[in-house]
Amino acid sequence: MPTFFDVIVVGAGNAAFCAAHAARERVERVLMLEKAPREWLGGNSYFTAGAFRSTYRGLDDLRPLLGITDDEAASVELPPYTVDDFRTDMRRVTEGRADRELSELLVIEVADAAAWMRDRGIRWKLQYERQSFETPHGKRRFWGNLPLGTHGEGVGLIEQHVAAAERSGIELRCQTGAVGLLREGGRVVGVVAEGPRGREELRGGAVVMATGGFEADPRMRAMYLGPGWDVAKVRGTPYNTGEGLQMMLDAGVQPYGHWSGCHAIAWDAGAPPSGDRELLHRLSKQSYPVGIVVNRDGRRFVDEGADFRNYTYAKYGGEILRQPGAVAWQLYDAQTASLLRQDEYEAPGVSKAEASTIGELARAVGIDPRVLERTVEEFNAAVQPGPFDPTIKDGKRTVGLTPPKSNWALPLDSPPFLAFAVTCGITFTFGGVRIDRQARVLDRAGRPIPGLHAAGELVGGLFYHNYPGGAGLARGSVFGRRAGATAAEHARERLAIPR
Numbered sequence: 001m002p003t004f005f006d007v008i009v010v011g012a013g014n015a016a017f018c019a020a021h022a023a024r025e026r027v028e029r030v031l032m033l034e035k036a037p038r039e040w041l042g043g044n045s046y047f048t049a050g051a052f053r054s055t056y057r058g059l060d061d062l063r064p065l066l067g068i069t070d071d072e073a074a075s076v077e078l079p080p081y082t083v084d085d086f087r088t089d090m091r092r093v094t095e096g097r098a099d100r101e102l103s104e105l106l107v108i109e110v111a112d113a114a115a116w117m118r119d120r121g122i123r124w125k126l127q128y129e130r131q132s133f134e135t136p137h138g139k140r141r142f143w144g145n146l147p148l149g150t151h152g153e154g155v156g157l158i159e160q161h162v163a164a165a166e167r168s169g170i171e172l173r174c175q176t177g178a179v180g181l182l183r184e185g186g187r188v189v190g191v192v193a194e195g196p197r198g199r200e201e202l203r204g205g206a207v208v209m210a211t212g213g214f215e216a217d218p219r220m221r222a223m224y225l226g227p228g229w230d231v232a233k234v235r236g237t238p239y240n241t242g243e244g245l246q247m248m249l250d251a252g253v254q255p256y257g258h259w260s261g262c263h264a265i266a267w268d269a270g271a272p273p274s275g276d277r278e279l280l281h282r283l284s285k286q287s288y289p290v291g292i293v294v295n296r297d298g299r300r301f302v303d304e305g306a307d308f309r310n311y312t313y314a315k316y317g318g319e320i321l322r323q324p325g326a327v328a329w330q331l332y333d334a335q336t337a338s339l340l341r342q343d344e345y346e347a348p349g350v351s352k353a354e355a356s357t358i359g360e361l362a363r364a365v366g367i368d369p370r371v372l373e374r375t376v377e378e379f380n381a382a383v384q385p386g387p388f389d390p391t392i393k394d395g396k397r398t399v400g401l402t403p404p405k406s407n408w409a410l411p412l413d414s415p416p417f418l419a420f421a422v423t424c425g426i427t428f429t430f431g432g433v434r435i436d437r438q439a440r441v442l443d444r445a446g447r448p449i450p451g452l453h454a455a456g457e458l459v460g461g462l463f464y465h466n467y468p469g470g471a472g473l474a475r476g477s478v479f480g481r482r483a484g485a486t487a488a489e490h491a492r493e494r495l496a497i498p499r
């Protein structure tokens, strides 16, 4: 087996595949190393719903990706989501902290990255089931600026990436993790890898690290995110244990971003400790904007309607973790049951209770019935009149209640009542290493480390406190593509590969 390559990409999620494709457009010998066995290929990217945050002035901008008919196009209402809108969202949800330069590249390049992925064989679709509701005029209206998704969700995305890599002759070695960086005179010249053949040195013109965050390592979670995070459930791959990050930190790389922050959501309380390759993202419970959420004491603790789900879900997992027992219940009634995401709320084994009164529901889930009845009565009394419309921020809210519900507040008064038990599921960590515009990894003095590039979850500086839904795949694509291209250019120069 060869041990010398033009570019070595470490990891095999979306960011790594984008890096490998971009490198392969420029050089011949591209190797991908994946720590997980073949049956766990694809990292967190495999677990995704494939939701991809891109920009568009209207449906016409997306149609070249989708190949939909005129009739289908006429049945869709899609408010524009421009570069300016994405820029504003990045500032807004990260409380102004997102790195300006990286954020700007993300918002400017994401649409082109989606088109580039299509040209590599990634197929796109509109996410009807997860991101649209029917309007009174019978059209599907997309809310929350996230209509675009990959065909076959994360599973399809990874299958299409693998097929593209095979077509172009990229070599993929599974069950082969990087355990160290090889350095010569300050330059990164390869990795030490451990796999079925033992430990070996793999050398190359440049290395791209795309090994994900540290969300699957309980010790690192407790160290960086804080007490209690070690017991959070992991939504995705158990293989993102942070050693890629650690390897780079040991090599003097600059840590960057929100190291005590992460993306974490409401996740089925009965879910296994880490991701389930069959149920994938279906253990998520994300329809809370049309219901209310209470803790074990029967009290509400978040504004369920503060914004569309796409702008609140990633921070509400942390709120659940801070509740007694790190559990909560999402409550719905007959008025809203049909609006729940079917794939999530009808998943096999879902932690659900149903009753004809709030008191009975409370008893079924172990909450003091008197407290829950009072919470619901107070909530119902605080709901203001006005039309309810889940396709827009309808301003139908509560008054005089803490916390308020700012949109989509309907009284919970139509049996049967439903309760879904949720806990905190961590998705990925925000802290990482610092890169420049070319996705070159910087040292503690801010200088690029020759031969070392990075993309995806392990890059810090983009997300703080919160995250706009669909930006994880988008970020991996934009910076994976950049990292692969720059790594290949570096390799060409270093190895004097003719153009």
Ligand SMILES: Cc1cc2nc3c(=O)[nH]c(=O)nc-3n(C[C@H](O)[C@H](O)[C@H](O)COP(=O)(O)OP(=O)(O)OC[C@H]3O[C@@H](n4cnc5c(N)ncnc54)[C@H](O)[C@@H]3O)c2cc1C
Binding pocket: 010, 011, 012, 013, 014, 015, 016, 033, 034, 035, 036, 041, 042, 043, 044, 045, 046, 047, 048, 049, 050, 051, 052, 053, 176, 177, 178, 179, 210, 211, 212, 213, 235, 236, 237, 239, 240, 241, 242, 243, 244, 280, 281, 427, 428, 455, 456, 457, 458, 469, 470, 471, 472, 473, 474, 476
């Ligand atoms: C359930 C779920 C649903 C999600 N849904 C969405 C969504 O719809 N849209 C969206 O934008 N984001 C979503 N996300 C977030 C998204 O998955 C990530 O932001 C994105 O996929 C990260 O891509 P990545 O390539 O950086 O990491 P990953 O896809 O996690 O890939 C990292 C890879 O590196 C490998 N690795 C780790 N250490 C080593 C090592 N030492 N050597 C070699 N390989 C190593 C891992 O095994 C893994 O395969 C979701 C996440 C989860 C868990």
